[in-house]
Amino acid sequence: MAPSTLFSVFFALACFAYGCFFLKVMSDWPGFVIREGYTTYGAERIRAGDWPYRDFFFLWTPGVLALHAFLQELGASAAVERGASLLAAVGSAALIFHEARRWHLNRRERGYLMALLFLWSFPLWNIPYSSWYAVFFALLALRWRSRSWLGVGLLMGLSFWFKQNIGLFAAAGTLFSLVAWRQWRSLLYFFPALLVAVALPFLPLWFFAGDLWLHAAIRQIFLFPLQYPALMGRGLPAFAIGSPLITIGLWLCSLYLSKASALPRNLARAVAVAHASYSVAMEGREYFAGIFLLLSMVAWVGSFAFLTQEKKIERDAIWFLWFPCFGIFLQIYPRADFAHFLFVFPLSAAFLIWFLGRIPRRYPAVPAAWAFFPALLLVFGGALFQGRAAFTRYYGAEDTAGFYSYGESYRLDEEMGAVSRYLRDQGLKDHDPILVLPSATTFYRFAKLRNPTPHNQFFPGYVEAYGAKPEEVLASFEKAGGRFVVLQHGSELAQMAPIIDQQLKKTYGEQKHFPYHFSVWRKLE
Structure with a gap:
């Protein structure tokens, strides 16, 4: 092994060992109520027999759900699931560091690069998320270019299956470079391999899940993202x-x-x-x-x-x-937020x-x-x-969710525990139906309760992108036997899903108000 490669491996091992100390830390970042729920609860739904897109809305390509469903089948804890994303994040840092060492950087430049890669890293946003994996596979594809452009196309297709925009944008940039540098032979290997890697997995999924799955997948993977900037876009504050x-x-x-x-x-x-x-x-x-x-x-x-x-x-x-x-x-x-830059x-x-x-x-x-x-x-x-x-x-307390947290993060997990205990006192058992509005998907897995609707989150356009109407959401929840809704305080449900907010306040009554994050609402008889 070349000395530069060996050094990159040691650097990656150091970053991974450091990151492992933070796998059970509840990071303090905006939007922490969502946390890993969107990924890990979606994986739970797959294990329960649901198909993404057909049975529940999912914004990204399903690779991250399949991976985490597999980890859960192996008995992986929440910390181990975070560790999988840590591996991908460290892999990305190691790949780019190894590549940059070829750019004739001097000692000062290499030192600064190592420091930045080490400090602005996974522990600052330590949850399972599709981008960690998609970025890693895209960089691995670029690293493979000296060996096989066929492999580059396949790996970039794999990046697509973890997050579609990253795979497609990386592929577009690669195509531009190949055309600009007139590397036609490489292009003849890369482009067909990319098409096969992107398109071929749809066939077995279509075969097993049916036409309804295919139509829903096309709508949610390709069409809804075209509307997403208008619905959820934001500039730098x-x-x-x-x-x-x-x-x-x-x-x-x-x-x-x-x-x-x-x-x-x-x-x-x-x-x-x-x-x-x-x-x-x-x-x-x-x-x-x-x-x-x-x-x-x-x-x-x-x-x-x-x-x-x-x-x-x-x-x-x-x-x-x-x-x-x-x-x-x-x-x-x-989105242009901290996490997406990280x-x-x-x-x-x-x-x-x-x-x-x-x-x-x-x-x-x-x-x-x-x-x-x-x-x-x-x-x-x-x-x-x-x-x-x-x-x-080192100074936070271990909360009821099993994480080390402090301040607002600690109050969140403790209150999730209090809400869960209250619902048990109301007669709910494991896997009974509950609906959380609008976005705290972590609660489902934490409380071991089930969302019987296709809607895990209620950001603008999500319900319609699934092919449903907002006025049908509570009715479908009640039809599945649901009686209790957990509402997040200050969640702007009235702005995000005004029809659902109006129906909730008309047909449900607030039964228990918790001090920081949640309240429990019950269907009026």
Whole structure:
């Protein structure tokens, strides 16, 4: 094994060993009520005999459900299921690190890249999610290009089956590179293999699940995502990137003044450092989250600009990869939230470090240490976020769900336990019907209760994408014997599913109100 490969393996093992300490930590991130429920409860439904798309709505391709259903059949705990996603996340980091070592990075650049890959990693959003796997298989496909373009197409198809947009965007970027570089022979192997890997699995699924499954799968996998940006899209919040944008702007101004006399040059750098320090003091981790989002985008703009000016012999290896990697990065659209940037950060980090490393080489007046000032901010921010996760791991309490949690996260799990006990007191037993509105899918698995409807979540358009009407939801729940609905506080059900909200308040009464997250409603007699 080559020394560079061996080093990448050791780096991956270190990241995995570190991540294992956080598999039972309840991360404090927005939307934590959903947590792993969307993936793991969907897998439970498969084990119970349901087919995704036909029997319940599912937004992604079903590879993640099949994998987690298999893990559950083996008796995997929630922590082990998280460990599967950790493996994929670490694999992505190791693949991109190994690839970037071929880009003639110096010791400083390799050190920064290792630090960023280690710090902005799985423990910050440690739940099973399709993107971890899809990104890994897309990167593995690109790694395979030196061996077999047939294998590249098959692996990229596998990425599609874990999350359709990542597989398709990566494939589109790869096709562009092959055409642009006129690699027609490679294209003749890649494209048919990709088509086979994407299309062929539909045939046995269609055979066993029937025409209804096929129609529902096409609607939910291909057609509904076209409406998704209008229903669920969001831009970067101005408050998140406002201060970071000023910091990076000041840093860019200081680069422009690198050839000036000592006073304006040093003053410009001091102002950038002072603004960053002030922003950290005032905004804390929100500032670092904004820096993370902003520099993830700067990486692609900066690397593109510099690659267009590199000598052909020096740029082609990186240039060829830029397009499929940028395709993978585009999975941030349309949500553009912290988690979606984190899934693809190994790619952003590699191109960011390459871009920053080229600044002092192109402009010798810029000190290398100052060129990496943005990366240094990311290192500090990642350490702060990891410190918060470590604090929860070592100072949080083990809650009723079996996770280490602290503060709001602890209250959530404890209240889920209280709601579950209350429902048992009302006579519900394992696998009895319950409906949770609108999105706390984790509750089903935690409470060992069953959702008898096809609707696991009630975000805008989800019910209609399944082929149902909102006014039918509660009726189908009651027809299956359901009497109790668990409603999340502050969930904006009235905005997300107004018809269901109106019917709930008209035909159900609030029976028990819990202090933080939930209330229990019962069907009026």
